[in-house]
Amino acid sequence: MIRVESLRKKFKKLQALDDISAVFSSGQVISLIGPNGSGKTTLIKTILGMVRADSGHIYVNAKPIDGDPGYRSKIGYMPQIGRYPDNMKVGHLFSMMKNIRTMPDAELDTDLLVRFNLVSIFDKPMRTLSGGTRQKVSAALAFYFNPDILILDEPTAGLDPLSSEILKEKILQEKKKNKLILITSHILSDLDELTTHIMYLQEGKMIFLKDINTLRRETGEDRLVKAIAGIMRTDKKNALWIDEVLAMKAGKEHP
Numbered sequence: 001m002i003r004v005e006s007l008r009k010k011f012k013k014l015q016a017l018d019d020i021s022a023v024f025s026s027g028q029v030i031s032l033i034g035p036n037g038s039g040k041t042t043l044i045k046t047i048l049g050m051v052r053a054d055s056g057h058i059y060v061n062a063k064p065i066d067g068d069p070g071y072r073s074k075i076g077y078m079p080q081i082g083r084y085p086d087n088m089k090v091g092h093l094f095s096m097m098k099n100i101r102t103m104p105d106a107e108l109d110t111d112l113l114v115r116f117n118l119v120s121i122f123d124k125p126m127r128t129l130s131g132g133t134r135q136k137v138s139a140a141l142a143f144y145f146n147p148d149i150l151i152l153d154e155p156t157a158g159l160d161p162l163s164s165e166i167l168k169e170k171i172l173q174e175k176k177k178n179k180l181i182l183i184t185s186h187i188l189s190d191l192d193e194l195t196t197h198i199m200y201l202q203e204g205k206m207i208f209l210k211d212i213n214t215l216r217r218e219t220g221e222d223r224l225v226k227a228i229a230g231i232m233r234t235d236k237k238n239a240l241w242i243d244e245v246l247a248m249k250a251g252k253e254h255p
């Protein structure tokens with residue numbers, strides 16, 4: 001469904017993506033993980049055509065993305081930080097998006113609009129929303145057009161525990177419909193029940209892309225955070241990051 005080949009991207013001297021190649025297929029939930037600044041968002045934005053790679057190729061449904069920008073209509077994107085016109089009302093945002101896409105009401109996925117009760121704030125301008133409510137709007141928009149591919153950048157960051165569960169349930173539902181879902185998150189426990197594959201980036205390089213069962217078998221660990229810790233400890237820089245993740249969980253459990 002998505003194939004990236006030898007992707008490279010530099011921001012001045014910084015190699016943000018360093019020869020990334022991967023294939024993502026329908027039915028997979030790929031968790032992109034790695035330390036801050038490792039290139040996760042850059043990879044996502046390159047796939048979405050928001051950042052132009054210096055070299056390499058990207059294919060969505062076997063077509064090169066530089067051929068036809070229409071491929072974007074197949075992808076629902078939830079950005080890390082949603083930017084919207086300050087004075088636009090929530091309801092207007094949804095109706096405007098609907099008009100741009102000219103999609104019949106029956107085909108729209110309003111599940112999250114309803115479950116997050118966003119209709120009750122349709123009259124509120126975007127600038128008045130809390131960070132978490134803005135996240136809910138971004139999530140509802142990503143799923144609104146029932147896309148075959150979902151790209152979710154830190155989807156649960158800033159959401160309260162109940163809303164986070166609602167969103168995770170929604171992701172699971174879509175996974176069952178054989179969609180392709182790419183997620184970045186630093187909250188590894190959120191990814192445990194969703195993930196089929198882990199793609200680990202470090203300083204712009206892909207360290208590994210493995211399916212979760214292989215990862216569990218190789219490490220003998222059931223929990224994602226521990227399985228990744230098992231693999232990464234051999235590398236000093238990675239060990240540092242994974243120790244930080246585990247330290248945040250200390251109190252609940254010990255590695």
Ligand SMILES: Nc1ncnc2c1ncn2[C@@H]1O[C@H](COP(=O)(O)OP(=O)(O)OP(=O)(O)O)[C@@H](O)[C@H]1O
Nearest residue numbers: 011012014016034035036037038039040041042043
């Ligand atoms: N537009 C830009 N101009 C210059 N540097 C950039 C730009 N976008 C990203 N970078 C740099 O590229 C590197 C990768 O950034 P990216 O946002 O992809 O990391 P990330 O893995 O998503 O990080 P995080 O976990 O913090 O979200 C970082 O060093 C970042 O500062």
